[in-house]
Amino acid sequence: MxxxxxxxxxxxxxxxxxxxxxxxxxxxxTPDVVAMAVADTMTAAVSNRGAISVAERRAEQVVQEARAAMADLVGLEPQGIVFGRSATDLTFMLARTLSAGWGPGDEVVVTRLDHDANVRPWVLAAEQSGATVRWADFDPASGELHADDVRAVVTERTRLVAVTAASNLIGTRPDIPVIAEVAHRVGALLHVDGVHATAHVGTDVPGSGADFWVCSPYKFLGPHLGVLGARPEALEPLRPAKLLPSSDAVPERFELGTLPYEMLAGITAAVDFLADLGELGQGSDARELRTRRERIVDSYxxxxxxxxxxxxxxxxxxxxxxxxxxxxxxxxxxxxxxxxxxxxxxxxxxxxxxxxxxxxxxxxxxxxxxxxxxxxxxxxxxxxxxxxxxxxxxxxxxxxxxxxxxxxxxxx
CATH class of the missing domain: 3.90.1150.10 (Aspartate Aminotransferase, domain 1)
Incomplete structure (x- = not known):
């Protein structure tokens, strides 16, 4: 193309x-279509989500469209898409939630290739729970982080491995599917920082083997928000701290407070723009014959x-x-x-x-x-x-x- x-x-x-x-x-x-989507939503009647008034229904539609758009971008189901203030904020939330079940003798693996947002939340959660942090080093000469570097520090006591899909500093892309096998072989979960990778590389979270994948739409032409993606069944057992009256459903139980509807509209517009990226200026007639996910794969x-x-x-x-x-x-x-x-x-x-x-x-x-x-x-x-x-x-x-x-x- x-x-x-x-x-x-x-x-x-x-x-x-x-x-x-x-x-x-x-x-x-930011593309013009994203800015216009944000502005259009902010100047339309919007209220808390519901099914009665036009404003309520519009808010609900904006949320569901954004979930569907992000699901198409990363290859997941909409019910597995969680929105938050930032990828850092979502990782801290997930670390607090998962580490509630950790204790002395448990271990968490982090790497020196990662942005601190995929290091410090896990280090702090381990300190507070009594778990041990084990570090996977990369080769400074080549910039490579191999699966064997992770395998060397994973044990039967490892509860979670945190690794980047691409270094935001030097660009290195570790072999995530192989690292997933290393983690899953000992029963550990794999948390992937996809913030930098999702902007450049077609993303297939199920194919990667990741249990959790975070990314930031403002890195790929969208507004300033964070997204956590996972299989809904991986989210179901987790019980984050939340307000008593707020929804206990997945994924809403992970989203604190009212969502920023205008930013979610911008996410949908950004994903649609990315889906058409490879066809801009081409005058293609094939757009309607393919799903958005298929167009995203081709565009990337x-x-x-x-x-x-x-x-x-x-x-x-x-x-x-x-x-x-x-x-x-x-x-x-x-x-x-x-x-x-x-x-x-x-x-x-x-x-x-x-x-x-x-x-x-x-x-x-x-x-x-x-x-x-x-x-x-x-x-x-x-x-x-x-x-x-x-x-x-x-x-x-x-x-x-x-x-x-x-x-x-x-x-x-």
């Missing part, structure tokens, strides 16, 4: 400001091909720049590159690029353990992330700007 990046870019008003955006891993830009294949092509052009040019060290070296990666320079500090590079309208942020990006394991401490590096709207002009601007910046030694 051809990918018309110009047709994609035409839907992003933010791009009219002229910046080249490589900051997508921290949050993507087109997106991956587009981003891979740009990465294949950009990466060797970054590696060839004087004094640059690239830390994104794994065989399977998202289009995310982290680098440092001998001549300039990461924040200096970031500021110099921003002055030319190129947004490539610097830091550890909350991948605290990863950055320290790479020897970058709390400083981190410069992160370059590609997105659905990135084109060749953007990457050429980046390379052309970096060369003179890196040739100029730091004045410190």
């Amino acid at each position: 051809p990918y018309d990046v110009a047709a994609v870019r035409a839907h992003f008003p933010a791009l009219l400001e002229g910046a080249a955006h490589f900051d997508g891993p921290g949050g993507s830009q 294949a087109a997106l991956e091909a587009h981003e891979d092509e740009l990465l294949a052009w950009l990466e060797p040019r970054l590696r060839a720049l004087p004094g640059v060290t690239l830390y994104s070296n794994a065989a399977r990666r998202t289009p995310t590159l982290l680098f440092t320079s001998e001549s300039r500090a990461p924040q200096e590079i970031r500021v110099a690029l921003a002055a030319q309208g190129i947004n490539a942020p610097a830091g550890h990006f909350y991948a605290w353990e990863t950055s320290h394991h790479l020897g970058l401490g709390s400083v981190g590096g410069v992160r370059v992330g590609l997105a659905p709207y990135t084109d060749h002009t953007d990457v050429e601007r980046l390379v052309d700007a970096l060369e003179p910046i890196l040739r100029t030694a730091s004045a410190r």
Whole structure:
């Protein structure tokens, strides 16, 4: 399926400001259709969900459509989709709920490749329950986290394994189905941080073997919310802390308070946009002949091909720049590159690029353990992330700007 990046870019008003955006891993830009869906819902009559008034029914419809959209995106049933303020918030909620059944002698496995949102909730929950934390290390030279690295620390006492589907810092994509087998072989659950991966790679939660999968729609063109996905039967035994009168049904029992209906409408619009991503500008007549899930699978294949092509052009040019060290070296990666320079500090590079309208942020990006394991401490590096709207002009601007910046030694 051809990918018309110009047709994609035409839907992003933010791009009219002229910046080249490589900051997508921290949050993507927003298509016009998503903004309009949010605005339309906010300006329509909406109330608490119900079945009597038009406003009640509209709220209920918005929620159910958003569940169905996210279910199509990740390959689950709508009843397995939980909405929350953020992926971090949902992970803390799940950690508190699951750890209520842990005690001394139990173990939880976390990795040094993960964003702290998939580390600290489990570490704190283990401390409070008396369970033991075991760490799976990755190879800092290659950036690889192998299933054997996880297998080495899993025991018969492991209750849960927490791992990322893709590193938000260096892009590494571990083999989640094999890690799922490692966890399930000892009866442990597998919690996957899919925040970074879901923006770049077609997601099939059942096929991955994950018991729980969290992601953030604002990383893939949607509003600022978090989503937890699981099989409904995996959620059914769990009893989170909740208000007494609130629903005890799955998934509502995990959602605290009234949902932000306008943001949910934006999620549906974002998923619909992603489903059509590969056909924008193509004038296809086949849209109605396929389900949304089928279109999503095809669109992500087109997106991956587009981003891979740009990465294949950009990466060797970054590696060839004087004094640059690239830390994104794994065989399977998202289009995310982290680098440092001998001549300039990461924040200096970031500021110099921003002055030319190129947004490539610097830091550890909350991948605290990863950055320290790479020897970058709390400083981190410069992160370059590609997105659905990135084109060749953007990457050429980046390379052309970096060369003179890196040739100029730091004045410190």
